[in-house]
Amino acid sequence: MYSQTNWLGEFFxxxxxxxxxxxxxxxxxxxxxxxxxxxxxxxxxxxxxxGTQEIMTDNRCIKAGNPxxxxxxxxxxxxxxxxxxxxxxxxxxxxxxxxxxSIFVIQVIIAxxxxxxxxxxxxxxxxxxxxxVIFCLLIPVHxxxxxxxxxxxxxxxxxxxxxxxxxxxxSVFGIFLMRQFFMTVPDDLIxxxxxxxxxxxxxxxxxxxxxxxxxxxxxxIFSVVAHWNDYYWPRIVVTGNKDLMTPPLGLRMFKSxxxxxxxxxxxxxxxxxxxPLVIIFLLAQRRFIEGITMTGMK
Amino acid sequence: MGQSKIHYWFVxxxxxxxxxxxxxxxxxxxxxxxxxxxxGNSGFDWIGLENYEKLFSRRxxxxxFTASLTYVLLVVPISVALGLGAALLISSLKIxxxxxxxxxxxxxxxxLLAMAIVWEFALNPIVGVVNDILRSGCDKDMIYAFxxxxxxxxxxxxxxxxxxxxxxxxxxLGDKKYALGTIAFIGIWQAFGFNMVLYLAGLTSxxxxxxxxxxxxxxxSAWERFxxxxxxxxxxTHVFVITISSIRxxxxxxxxxxxxxxxxxxxxxxxxxxxxxxxxxxNLLGIGSAITIVFLIFxxxxxxxxxxxxxxxxxY
Numbered sequence: 001m002y003s004q005t006n007w008l009g010e011f012f013x014x015x016x017x018x019x020x021x022x023x024x025x026x027x028x029x030x031x032x033x034x035x036x037x038x039x040x041x042x043x044x045x046x047x048x049x050x051g052t053q054e055i056m057t058d059n060r061c062i063k064a065g066n067p068x069x070x071x072x073x074x075x076x077x078x079x080x081x082x083x084x085x086x087x088x089x090x091x092x093x094x095x096x097x098x099x100x101x102s103i104f105v106i107q108v109i110i111a112x113x114x115x116x117x118x119x120x121x122x123x124x125x126x127x128x129x130x131x132x133v134i135f136c137l138l139i140p141v142h143x144x145x146x147x148x149x150x151x152x153x154x155x156x157x158x159x160x161x162x163x164x165x166x167x168x169x170x171s172v173f174g175i176f177l178m179r180q181f182f183m184t185v186p187d188d189l190i191x192x193x194x195x196x197x198x199x200x201x202x203x204x205x206x207x208x209x210x211x212x213x214x215x216x217x218x219x220x221i222f223s224v225v226a227h228w229n230d231y232y233w234p235r236i237v238v239t240g241n242k243d244l245m246t247p248p249l250g251l252r253m254f255k256s257x258x259x260x261x262x263x264x265x266x267x268x269x270x271x272x273x274x275x276p277l278v279i280i281f282l283l284a285q286r287r288f289i290e291g292i293t294m295t296g297m298k
Numbered sequence: 299m300g301q302s303k304i305h306y307w308f309v310x311x312x313x314x315x316x317x318x319x320x321x322x323x324x325x326x327x328x329x330x331x332x333x334x335x336x337x338g339n340s341g342f343d344w345i346g347l348e349n350y351e352k353l354f355s356r357r358x359x360x361x362x363f364t365a366s367l368t369y370v371l372l373v374v375p376i377s378v379a380l381g382l383g384a385a386l387l388i389s390s391l392k393i394x395x396x397x398x399x400x401x402x403x404x405x406x407x408x409x410l411l412a413m414a415i416v417w418e419f420a421l422n423p424i425v426g427v428v429n430d431i432l433r434s435g436c437d438k439d440m441i442y443a444f445x446x447x448x449x450x451x452x453x454x455x456x457x458x459x460x461x462x463x464x465x466x467x468x469x470x471l472g473d474k475k476y477a478l479g480t481i482a483f484i485g486i487w488q489a490f491g492f493n494m495v496l497y498l499a500g501l502t503s504x505x506x507x508x509x510x511x512x513x514x515x516x517x518x519s520a521w522e523r524f525x526x527x528x529x530x531x532x533x534x535t536h537v538f539v540i541t542i543s544s545i546r547x548x549x550x551x552x553x554x555x556x557x558x559x560x561x562x563x564x565x566x567x568x569x570x571x572x573x574x575x576x577x578x579x580x581n582l583l584g585i586g587s588a589i590t591i592v593f594l595i596f597x598x599x600x601x602x603x604x605x606x607x608x609x610x611x612x613x614y
Contacts, residue, residue: 010391010392013387013390013391014391014394016387017384017387017388017391017394017398020380020384020398020402021398021401021402023487024401024402024404024405024487024491025401025404026420026427027413027416027417027420027487028404028408028413028416030416030419030420030427031412031413031416034419042425043425045425045427045430110311110312110315111312113307113308113309113311113312114308114309114311114312116308117305117308117309118309121304121305121308123305129309129312129313132313132316133312133316136316136320136321138598138601138602139320139321139324139594140545140549140594140597141320142549142551142570143549143570143590143593143594143597144320144323144324144327144590144594145573145574146327146573146577146578146583146586146587146590147322147323147324147326147327147330147587147590148319148323149577149578150326150330150337150583151322151323151326153337166319167319169315169319170312170315170316170319170320172316172320175312200302200304200308201304201307204308225407228409229407229408229409229410229411231409231410231411231551231552231555231556232551232552232570232574235555235574236574236578247409247412248409248411248412248552251409251411251412251415252411252555252556255415255556263419263425266415267416267419270412270415270416273409273412274408274409274412274413277407277408277409278404278407278408281400281403281404281407282400285396285400285403288403288407289399289403289495292406292407292492292495293492293495293496293499
C-alpha cells in the first residue's frame, strides 16, 4: 500500500531522531570524556573526547610531601585513582548491592505466598485482603517518607542498614503483579502437586516460584533499578555515616566535599556508579524495557 | 482447602507490613500535621489546623505550590509530546528503530542524581559546554541569523539569542528566571524515553486494518491517518501516560536537592523538597507532615483520575 520507500521522508525522520539522540547522549558523552581529561583540558574544553593524556602532576600528592617524580601520571589514571581514594566508592557499591538485593529477596519472600493465597486459596476475608492491596497501591511510598522516618527514628533505627531496607520490604505492586500472573496458572498443576503429597509451602516455593520466573525477572529489574538509583530515601535516613551510603548518596557527598574544580575525579566516580546498570541494560535491553514499563506504575 | 489455616502464614506477613509501613504512616502524618512536634522533644502541643493555615497563607508556601505546579505543567506536556513524537517516528522507520529506542531509554535507567551532576557541569556558565556551544554560534552568520530571526526581518538584538550574544548567556541554575525551567529540562530529558516506550506499546495494539479502512475512506495523508486512527486509538495510552508522568514529576526531588536546594529565591522549592527541608533538615515535623498530607491528596486525585478513565476504557 505504502510500500514505496519515501527516501526523503526517511532521511527527514532520521535527522530528527538523530538530533534528539545527540541531546540525550550529551551528558553521557561529557561524563566519560571529563573522566579521561586533565583539569586544564576540562576548563578550556579542549582535547576532544579522550584528551591528549599528557603527563600531569598531582598537586595533592606533592602537598603530601612526595617527591615530584612520583606524582606524575596520566590524567585518566589520576582521575580514577583519585575517585577511589577520595571517596570509599567500593564501599558505596557494595552497600548498593547489599541493599538492593536484600530488598528484592525480602519483597519476593513476602509477596509470593501472599499472591499465591490471593489467587489460588479460598478463605474467609480474601477479598478484603485483596482490596487492601489495591488501596495500598494508591499510596506513593515516597510521599509517606516523613512519617516512616519519624517511626524509624523513634525506635532508634536511623543510620542503619535496616532503615534503608525495611520501608521497601512490602511491595504491594509485587503482590498485585504476581497475583495477576498466578491467576493464569492452571489449577490442575496445583491439584497434581497436592496429590503428590506436597504441602502448601512446598507448592509455593517448588511449583509456583519456577513458573513465575518471567514475571519475577521483570519485577526484579524494576525493583533493582529503582532502589539502586534511589536517592531520596537514603538521603533522609542516612546522615553523615559514610559506611552506610549507597552509590547516589555517596556521590552527592563527594560533590559537596569536593574542593574547587575537581571535575575529573568527580566524573570518574559518576562513571563508575552509572556504568554497571547501563552496561547490563545494553546487554538485555528488551527485558529491561519490558520490566520497567510493565511495572512502571510507580 | 479452606479448612486449613495455612493462609494465615501466607497473607499474615504482608498484611502486617502493609498496616505498619503504608497505612499507619498516613495516619501518623495526618495526626502530626496538627501538632508542633519535633524529634527529641518530650512532648508536643495540639495546634489544630494552624500548620495548614500557614501552608495556605504564607508566601514561601505559595512559592512552593507555584514551583511544583509549574514544574509539572512544563514536564508533563513536553515529555508526553516528545514521547509520542519519538514513538511515531521510530515505529515508522525502516531501519534503526531499535537503536533510537535504546538511546532514548538510557536516561530512564541511569542514576538521575549522577546525571544531574553531569548536567550541572554542562550548564556551568564559565566552563560548561552548553554556553560554549551557544556562544560559538554567535559569530557564525547563518546560525546567528537563524536563531535571532534576523533572516525573517526581526531585529537581532531584540531577540533572546541576539541579546545573549551581546551580553552573556544565562547562569542557568543560578538565575531565578531560568532555574526551574532548567530543572524541568533535566526532568524532560529523563522522562520522555519512558513515555516513548509506553506509546510504542500502545501503537502495536492499533489494528492494521483500521489504517486500510481509513485509506479506503480517502484518508491519504499521514496526518489524516494519524488524526483518524492513531490518535483516538491511543486513548487509553494517553490517560495512562499523562497520569503516570504527572505523578512522577510531582515527586521531583533528586535534581532539586543536588543542584539548587530550592533556590534561587525559592523558585525551585518543589513540594517533596519542602517536605524534606522542613521535616528532616529543620526538624519541623508538624508542618512537614501537613505538606505530606496535601501532597498525598494531590497524588490521590491524579491516581483516581487514572483509575476512573482506565476503568471506563477510554475508547472512541
